[in-house]
Amino acid sequence: MKTRVRELRKQSKLTQQQLADLVHVSNRTIISIEKEQYSPSxxxxxxxAEVFGVTVEELCCLKENRELEDKDQEAN
Structure with missing residues (x-):
């Protein structure tokens, strides 16, 4: 799933480890989310989202991801 985690983290000048510490996960989790290999719970x-002052919808690009999923479903 596409997210804005990397973009927002860089804007906030946080390292992956700093963000991981703030949200109580490993830096590997943040790396995986940023590479779109893992969808966060x-x-x-x-x-x-709280760390960056955005909504979950904004963080996770929910509208865009839904549209992509809908296109994939229509193609099958």
Missing amino acids: LMLAYRI
Whole structure:
């Protein structure tokens, strides 16, 4: 799932480790989220969104991801 984690983290001048510490996960989790290899749980997405002062919808690009998923479903 596409997220804005990397973009927001860099804007905030946080390292992956600093963000991980703030939301109580390993830096590997943050790396995986940024590489779109792992989708955060709702609670983790909420914690990250709080750090950056955005909504979960904004953080997780929910509208864009839904549209991509809908296109994939239509193609199959």
